[in-house]
C-alpha cells in the first residue's frame with residue numbers, strides 16, 4: 001500500500017509527551033489537576049485574559065453546556081446554522097428543544113445575517129421566541145459575526161459561537177470564539193490542535209465558568225454526602241489529555257501558519273484551472289486559520305465534477321471529503337424548520353475539502369499538483 005495523504009491528521013509539536021509524563025509521574029490520572037489548570041491558563045492567555053475557559057471532554061459537550069446555561073429547555077427553539085457538522089445541532093435535541101436551521105450566505109459560507117433576522121421575526125410572529133442562536137465559523141472561516149452578534153443583542157437572544165474549527169481565526173483582529181455569550185472549541189483528533197479528544201467552553205465571566213464546571217462535574221451540591229438538586233453531566237477533560245493540549249498550545253500559531261500556507265499552495269495550483277475556485281477570505285476583516293482548504297467546481301466548465309475528483313484522488317490514496325451536508329437535508333432533521341435560499345445546498349453539491357493538515361509535506365503537495373494538473377489539462 002502506498003503512502004496515504006490524509007485530510008487533517010494530528011500533528012504533535014514535541015513537548016506533549018513531557019506534560020503527559022508529568023501526569024503519570026505525579027499520579028494525576030484523573031479529570032482534574034495541573035495539566036487542566038495549565039491548559040486552561042494557556043487558553044485564557046491566548047484569549048488575552050478577557051475570557052474564562054473550561055476544558056471539557058468534547059466540543060459537543062461544551063455546546064450542550066452552553067445551551068444549558070442559556071436556559072434552553074424542553075420544547076424551546078434554537079436557531080442553528082444549517083451548513084455545519086451534526087455536532088453543532090445534536091445537543092439542542094439532548095435538551096428536548098427543536099433546531100430551526102438557517103442557511104448560509106456566499107461570502108463566508110456561514111450563517112446569513114439577513115435570513116437570521118427574517119427567521120427571528122417569523123418565529124416571534126408565530127408565537128415562539130428562539131432561546132439561542134448557534135453560529136459556526138466553518139472550515140475556520142469567520143462568519144459575519146459583527147452583524148450576527150448585533151442581531152442577537154437587538155432581540156436579546158443568547159449567542160453561542162461554535163468555533164470548533166476556528167481556533168486561531170479572527171474577525172477585525174478579534175479572535176473567533178470571543179464574540180458570543182459562549183464560545184466553543186474542539187480538540188478532536190482532526191482539529192487545528194488536538195488533545196486526542198476534548199473541547200472547551202469559552203465564558204465571559206467566572207460566574208459562568210463556575211456554573212459550567214458545576215454542571216460538568218455531576219452537579220454536586222455543597223454537602224458532605226453526595227447531594228444533587230439538578231441533573232449534572234460527567235464532562236470534564238482528563239488531566240492526561242490536557243497534557244497533550246499544553247504541548248499543542250506551544251505550536252498553535254505555527255500550525256495556523258502552515259494551514260494558511262496550504263491554502264496559498266492550492267490557490268496557486270488552481271489559479272490556471274478555469275471553473276475551480278479556492279475558498280478564501282472575502283476581505284481583510286476576515287482572517288481564517290484555513291483549517292481545511294475547500295474548493296467549488298463549476299460542473300459546466302470542468303472535465304471532472306467534485307465527486308469525480310474525489311474518486312480520482314481516492315484512487316491515488318489521497319483523502320478528500322465532500323463539504324458538510326446541510327443539516328436541513330439530513331434524514332434525522334427532516335422535520336425541522338428551515339429558512340434559506342439554497343446556498344448551503346449548492347456548496348454541498350459542488351464543493352470538496354482537500355488535504356489540509358499542518359504536517360502536509362512538500363512531496364505530498366507535489367503528488368497532489370501532478371494529479372490535479374493532469375486531470376484538468
Ligand SMILES: *Cc1c(COP(=O)(O)O)cnc(C)c1O
Pocket residue numbers: 057058059060061084085087088136138162164165185186187188197198199
Ligand atoms: C468537530 C466539531 C464539533 C464537535 O466537536 P467534538 O470535539 O468532536 O465533539 C462541533 N462543531 C463543529 C463545527 C465541528 O467541526
